[in-house]
Amino acid sequence: MALRFTLRQLEYLVAVGDFGSVTEAAERVNVSAPSVSAAISQLEREFRITLFVRRHAHGLSLTQAGRSFVEQARRILTEAAQLNALSNEVTGQVRGPLHVACLMTFAQVVIPALRRTFCESYPEVEFAQNELDHAGIIEGLRLARFDLALSYDLDIPSDMEFHELGALPPHAVLHEGHPLAGNDSVSMADLASHPMILLDLPYSASYFISLFRDAGCSPNIVERTRDIWVMRALVANRFGYSIANIRPAIELALDGSRLIDIPISGDLRPMRLGIITMREAAKSLTVRRFIEFCSEKLKDGVHPGIRRLSMPPETPPET
Incomplete structure (x- = not known):
């Protein structure tokens, strides 16, 4: 039977x-x-x-x-997926399922606009998105739940490869009344003694803490959260400052309170935004086209949902 x-x-x-x-x-x-x-x-x-x-x-x-x-x-x-990929290669058509994971800290400001533009260009693609922390992304790629992922270059395993899209340096997130809010820039030592709200995600938390360690100081962590928007609301409501790499296009917390972003001085390691794929896995035409699409739309980490923050120019010495 x-x-x-x-x-x-x-x-x-x-x-x-x-x-x-x-x-x-x-x-x-x-x-x-x-x-x-x-x-x-x-x-x-x-x-x-x-x-x-x-x-x-x-x-x-x-x-x-x-x-x-x-x-x-x-x-x-x-x-079955390989049959679909072979068909696309033969016909030159970009279609079929595309499973994309994205780091939860910037999923709201990156993926929706990318997805909309990509799906309008390739309407036969069945786009599925997932928002996870970095550890969940690594596990999902290994289990073949996702074709690729948008994340940072945080301890990328040797069986995976990272396609860099841009570097995002860290910056301080402050409320309007913070003692450092009027500064053009701050150092890690300037921040260390003030109460800190830590964005406490796997890999990311270690990165933020390492910035203090490399500067020879320690943070005064008074609160932890896994949600970047909760972090921004806590900062806006004067519970402390935080450090982030993604700077959303809006300067407000979700409750309408204003936030101030200030560059951090010094030679600090940036987070590098990019696409992670399995190293030995064959990349379908749809996957390759999405990587090319992201490379174009997120060139140097520039995206409509992300504001760039530049260091103020150095004041020339008096003569």
Whole structure:
């Protein structure tokens, strides 16, 4: 008897296997949770095996057979994607699925405009976006959940490659009444004694703290948050200053309070914005075209949603 299943059902199976949750898998593949549950149940009936153990309040755990099925399903989906990529190469058409991850700290100010322009240029591309921290991006690329990712050059593993789009130096984010708000620039030593709101994301937090260490001082961290907009609101409401590399086009927190961005003096390592891909993975025409598109639209890190901050010119010595 011939087995009947679809690639879509295999996609749902892999998603549930990766996330251990129907709800989260449904969010990732952009369908309803009942549709994912129905697909899993249909696969179990078709193959007459149990793929998952259902544990109330603890999600789903793969059975031994389920693990083997998920890995085989992943290989089938990869082969199917290669057929689609081969078709695009032969016809020269940019189309099909494109799964893009983006670092959550700048997803709001970069991805939507890029996606809109790219999809208008290539309407047959099925664009899917995900916002994660850097650690989640690295894991997702290795599991082939994403074709590529927009992030920073933070400890890029050797099995991945980084296509640089531009350097973004760090700057101080202050509220209007901050004692340093009137300065043209500040040093890490100037900031060290003041209360700091740390943007506490994997890799990013270590980078910010290293700026103080390299300057021979330590930050006075009084608050931590993983959300850049919460950080900006806390700063605007005078709980402390922060440091960031992305400078949104608006100078306000989301509650309307004004913020002041000031360059930090010294030879500080910038964050480098770019695209991360798996090193040995074949890049489809759609992936290559998106990388070229980003290289054009984000040349030197310039983007409509990002304001650049320049150091004030040095005052020439008196003669």
